[in-house]
Amino acid sequence: MTNTPLLTLERIGKVYGTKVALHDVNFSIYPGEFIALVGMSGGGKSTILRLIAQLEAPTSGNLSYADPDMTTRVMFQNDRLLPWMTNVQNLSFHAADKAQQARAQAMLQTVGLTDFADGYPSALSGGQKQRLALGRALMADPQLLLLDEPLGALDALTRRKMQDSIAQICREQHLTTLLITHDVEEAARMADRVIVVKDGTNVYEADCAKGQDAATIGTVSEQVLDVILTPTTTTTVHS
């Protein structure tokens, strides 16, 4: 991890009509880092992701990218696969040249779906669809991978397997990743750094990069839950 941030959010605010969704959001994302944003529903987590993905523009503040042409890719909560394309076509749908098609075949192997190349997404299970959506996001070699509650719709067992699978792929490929989740334990298990977003701003950070053993996960989860459930404070704790 270098000291130059890949992305910095400074005093970011976002207002929809008269509703303030975000105010004074400040944090940086460093190359190779896996960050999780946690918080209750409606707290502003997904709005932050949408601003970073440039799907919307902030109302105030500064969002600065180290590389203005930085490639970001989003994996959404629902897979958003194109039902009229085969699984392998879904992987290379945005650049269907021969090189990408060959890469798509290799990507199917990475996400464990080699046997499903020519089928359609409708025949895949929920977990398989999300693996395919992850593969699609990885196809562009993104400098920043944005995961918007990607496991929210999965059953507990599949969810746990997918957590390990995504975390492993991200670490192996040294991907800079931002995960949005309301599951505190999932955040502590997968991320290097957990940021709590509450009432439209980031109020707490927990560093768990020293190793995600069960004790660390438990400690971080409890600290984060305490912050979410108690009145807003701004603190940084390194566990």
Add this chain to the structure above:
Amino acid sequence: MDNATDLTQKAHRSHTYNFYQFLPWLIPLALILMWQVAGSLNWLATDLVPTPWAVLQDGVSLWQSGELPKNLGISLYRALMGFALGGSVGFFFGMLNGLSKTARGLFDSTIQMLRNIPHLSLIPVVIILFGIGEAAKISLVTVGVMFPIYINTFHGITSVDPELIEMGQAYGLSKREMLTKIVFPGALPTILVGIRYALGVMWTTLIVAETISSNSGIGYMATNAQEFMDMKTVLLCIVIYALLGKASDLIAKLLEEICLDWQTERSHA
């Protein structure tokens, strides 16, 4: 699983498939058979209701004389020309209004107003304007097929899943790629419903147009035969319309199967 069991299961599947292919034809065949038997046993007045066999013989003789191919050809020409013109206009405005808010504001209200005029009520106007020539029949078919294709194209485009469009934006698709990879394929099932419906409207409109104002075509053959109390030809024309309608529907279904094979897989999943 051993080979013998595999083969037995395949044979069973094949028999089941053949049975379900035959099933839709069972009632029409039974009705024709009953009609033939009733006519042959003189239970029906065959000068008013000729038997299927007599109708078939009439069809063969009209085909050999060249009258049937000539009238069938002209009817097909009118139907296809009207469909191509009306379909193109409907598709163009459906796409345009679906994709552009400005175009929607400008055209949609007027099109919706015109859509509510029954197109067959335009027959007197069309006869006054175009006489009983080709333009009259083709323009009526054009108006008839235009609106179902417009409505379904417009609805298909505007009801594409917005989450897929947002995904396309997040993946940096250009406007052209967005149209060809997300919007058009997403709208295609609804557009094909419009095409299927429009094919039905196409034949209905043509039948009425040819019956009222024509000197050629299947509709004209039927009206002409009615004047001579030639019931065999009248029934033959009705059977031809049924067959043309069925053929159109089969073509539409085939088009759906080719373009929407991903939906077939979903129904098997």
